[in-house]
Amino acid sequence: MFSLQDAGRAAVDRHERTSLDPDDWQALRKQGHQMLDDMFDHLQSLGTKPVWQHPPSSARALLDAPLPTKASDLAEIHAIFRENILPYGSGNIHPGFMGWVQGGGTVTGMLAEMLAGGLNANLGGRDHMPIEVERQIIRWTREIFSFPETAGGIFLTGASQANFVAVQIARCRKLGRDVRVTGLSDESRLVAYASSEVHGCVPRAFEMSGIGSDQLRRIPVNHLGQIDVDALEQTILRDRQEGFVPFLVIGSAGTVNTGAVDDLAALRRIADGYDLHFHVDGALGALGILSPDLAPLFAGIDSCDSLAFDFHKWGQVPYDAGFLLVRDSEWQRQTFASDAAYLSRATTGLAGGDWWPCDYGPDLSRGFRALKTWFTLKTHGTEALGNAMSANCRLARALAGRIEREPTLKLLAPVALNIVCFAYVGPNGTAPASVNSHIVERLHAEGRVAPSLTHLNGQPAIRAAIVNHRTRQADIDALVHSVLTIGSQQDLPQC
Secondary structure, eight states: OOOOHHHHHHHHHHHHOOOOOSSSHHHHHHHHHHHHHHHHHHTTGGSOOOSSSOOOHHHHHHHSSOOOOOOOOOOHHHHHHHHTTTGGOOOOOSSEEEESSOOOHHHHHHHHHHHHHHOOOTTTTSSSHHHHHHHHHHHHHHTTOOEEETOOOEEEEEEEHHHHHHHHHHHHHOOOOTHHHHHOOTTTTTEEEETTTOOOOOHHHHHHTSOGGGGGEEEBTTTSOBBOOHHHHHHHHHHHTTTTTEEEEEEEEOTTTTOBBOOHHHHHHHHHHTTTTEEEEEEGGGGGGGGGTGGGGGGGGGGGGEEETTTTTTOOOOOOOOOEEESSSSHHHHHHOOGGGOOOSSSSTOOOOOOOGGGGGSSSOOOOOOHHHHHHHHHHHHHHHHHHHHHHHHHHHHHHHHHHHHHEEESSSOOOSEEEEEHHHHHHHHTTOOOOOOOOHHHHHHHHOOEEEEEETTTTEEEEOOOOOTHHHHHHHHHHHHHHHHHHHHOOOOO
């Protein structure tokens, strides 16, 4: 029998309800299906849309709104997204996108991201199945790179953070765990080594760690863009004679500018000879080891002490999904594990579990990045991913060949992987280098293809990074045609 007390509770619930779940689940279900269908339509028709288009002032103005204090209808909010955000993304999912190094993602990964959001798991620790999914990825990653059973790993936002964490681990290995408490002394004099082509996040990691970017020696590269091994060894010997303490050498499995892969086996020998932690920044290319065609380029990567890479680049996992693989997981524990009363462990229950990621990296609050990676690997398999990488590199070689056949274009660097750097030089090779900056800007505005701009030997260069699994020969042809067309329009009269 419905009592007055029940009626009172119902009244309180109507007027003081605090749950954010919907009142009408069926209406929400319908709206959710519409939102999902819109994304399917968008992804299915990518090739018919511009890579990038300038967001109109009306869209920007719409998002310059006061803080919302009252509820709004989900359908209305989705309409704002569909009309003012969705058409004006960064473009990296488009087959014509060749700027910087950004993966194209997959529909599978998008769906997995939705599932992870619904589960809303915190992967800092405790005993639950999302933790086991991340542990599965660690085991698979060990297998991919032929690391030992002692190896550990952890998801991070990207290779920038993974490289920073690797510097922390190398510092702790060299100076001992006490450095976490005492900090760096004036006597430590730590120095590290990387090529002059190393990614900008590496010197920033030294700044954030307190070691200082001046303590990172930038070693010249050879004609292939690889670190000069002889110059490296000479620099190490000189530093030791001057009282510095070498502790880390960083190799690149695909440099950011040209895609060059350092001689990793040689770097391992030098690291062994001088008691250095050997880290590899593989953000751009490390996963290329999944391709039988490309794997020989990465000889020696299995010997490094730590490896930073991104599943969200060549692994095609949606952003973000960076990863750090470490040869001995105990090095991670020594660097990051700490006691906290509110993180006390138990033998059973939710506070159980024998692997808490917060002991192995800097984050306590961590999203479920592993799920979209797990779905991607399970759905597509490593063979398909490796084949897509091989296809990217074939397109890069085809682009390089086309450039070398065009008298008004010039190839500016050897093509090791999937990056092609070139310039428009004009009919007589006298076009000003600055024209290439204008060409890239025009290409972005036209929206058919979108390379990026870099600088080689101080000169602007058009840089095509072919990372997207959707990119085809027609996109490469469109790039060359557009560069030639825009370049010819910019030719200066010859004296």
